Amino acid sequence: MNPSRRNLIKGLLISSAAIPAITKTAPIAEKVLKELEAKENEEHNDECYGYYYEPWVLESQEKINYYKALNLVEEVNGKYLVKNPLLPDKCQTYTKEYKYDKYELLPPGADENFYSKCVRCGLCYTACTHMNYHTLKLRGLEKGLKYVGTPVVYDVMNYPCELCMRCTEVCPTDALKEVKPSEVKMGVALIDPDLCWAWNSGDCKSCASACPRGSEVFDFHFNEWGVHTRVKGEECNGCGLCVRACPVPGAAIHVLPKEEYEKRIKNFKNTGMTYDEYLELIKKAEETDPFTATIRSSLNADYLLNVRKAKPLESSGLGE
Numbered sequence: 001m002n003p004s005r006r007n008l009i010k011g012l013l014i015s016s017a018a019i020p021a022i023t024k025t026a027p028i029a030e031k032v033l034k035e036l037e038a039k040e041n042e043e044h045n046d047e048c049y050g051y052y053y054e055p056w057v058l059e060s061q062e063k064i065n066y067y068k069a070l071n072l073v074e075e076v077n078g079k080y081l082v083k084n085p086l087l088p089d090k091c092q093t094y095t096k097e098y099k100y101d102k103y104e105l106l107p108p109g110a111d112e113n114f115y116s117k118c119v120r121c122g123l124c125y126t127a128c129t130h131m132n133y134h135t136l137k138l139r140g141l142e143k144g145l146k147y148v149g150t151p152v153v154y155d156v157m158n159y160p161c162e163l164c165m166r167c168t169e170v171c172p173t174d175a176l177k178e179v180k181p182s183e184v185k186m187g188v189a190l191i192d193p194d195l196c197w198a199w200n201s202g203d204c205k206s207c208a209s210a211c212p213r214g215s216e217v218f219d220f221h222f223n224e225w226g227v228h229t230r231v232k233g234e235e236c237n238g239c240g241l242c243v244r245a246c247p248v249p250g251a252a253i254h255v256l257p258k259e260e261y262e263k264r265i266k267n268f269k270n271t272g273m274t275y276d277e278y279l280e281l282i283k284k285a286e287e288t289d290p291f292t293a294t295i296r297s298s299l300n301a302d303y304l305l306n307v308r309k310a311k312p313l314e315s316s317g318l319g320e
């Protein structure tokens with residue numbers, strides 16, 4: 001990232017406690033908060049898009065004053081929400097931490113006939129445990145009798161799949177097919193560009209470096225703001241090694257089952273835009289409206305550092 005822009009972002013962060021309120025409260029967008037509150041306790045897989053993201057509710061008066069001065073505050077039922085600098089009629093939202101956005105995935109080599117072929121022998125689980133990866137667990141009664149004893153990938157942040165393929169080799173019924181690692185489709189990784197250092201002020205490529213297939217799976221967009229990373233959904237195996245590698249607390253990159261991924265990219269964070277359109281909006285602002293792009297980046301860095309408690313990357317220069 002251009003050093004002068006980095007200094008500007010840093011300056012904005014430092015001054016965020018010092019600017020007095022100079023504008024009126026922005027128009028109320030009750031819909032956003034109602035939608036989020038209504039969906040808070042719902043299950044993952046419904047038709048709405050409000051459950052996996054959350055707004056930034058400002059708590060300190062200094063921050064409220066600072067973002068009001070930038071006309072970036074929505075007051076909703078006595079709460080102060082930050083607006084999206086690129087979409088001022090929407091609130092800024094962030095994908096929830098991984099522990100609140102965690103999905104069970106089918107093991108490598110499983111297809112739509114998996115449950116009719118799996119004889120619940122547990123050999124895949126034993127193989128994975130023997131390899132010391134602990135990626136698989138056998139289901140108990142939590143999903144009902146039909147699923148008891150079936151293997152599941154349950155926590156890719158802590159136990160990603162190393163694609164060693166031992167589980168597929170030992171499966172006696174072909175419920176886990178012996179496919180090549182590059183053909184595995186457990187899920188699809190999706191980066192939230194508002195949480196990702198590479199889309200804000202850092203030069204992070206930890207996810208791409210951890211990915212066993214690197215540039216086959218990742219796209220890189222270079223501009224003076226840095227190197228922006230994007231997962232090519234059709235190539236991703238869903239192993240989760242990227243999730244474990246992400247330095248953002250709660251991870252800026254999550255692995256989703258394919259259906260969930262498809263839903264999210266169609267209407268990313270309920271903006272009415274596809275995921276790719278949202279990324280293009282950021283890139284366009286960086287090219288044509290550097291002031292707004294700088295505000296966006298500093299706002300997201302503020303959230304990362306002060307709400308998510310992320311450590312500043314050395315390359316971002318924000319921690320100096």
Ligand code: SF4
Nearest residue numbers: 128161162164165167
């Ligand atoms: S491929 Fe290896 S690490 Fe992945 S689930 Fe199978 S045995 Fe475990």
Ligand code: SF4
Nearest residue numbers: 211236237239240242
């Ligand atoms: S992007 Fe992530 S989940 Fe997809 S293959 Fe690479 S490391 Fe695995």
Ligand code: SF4
Nearest residue numbers: 196197204206207246
């Ligand atoms: S590791 Fe996390 S912060 Fe770094 S580029 Fe990937 S998603 Fe972004």
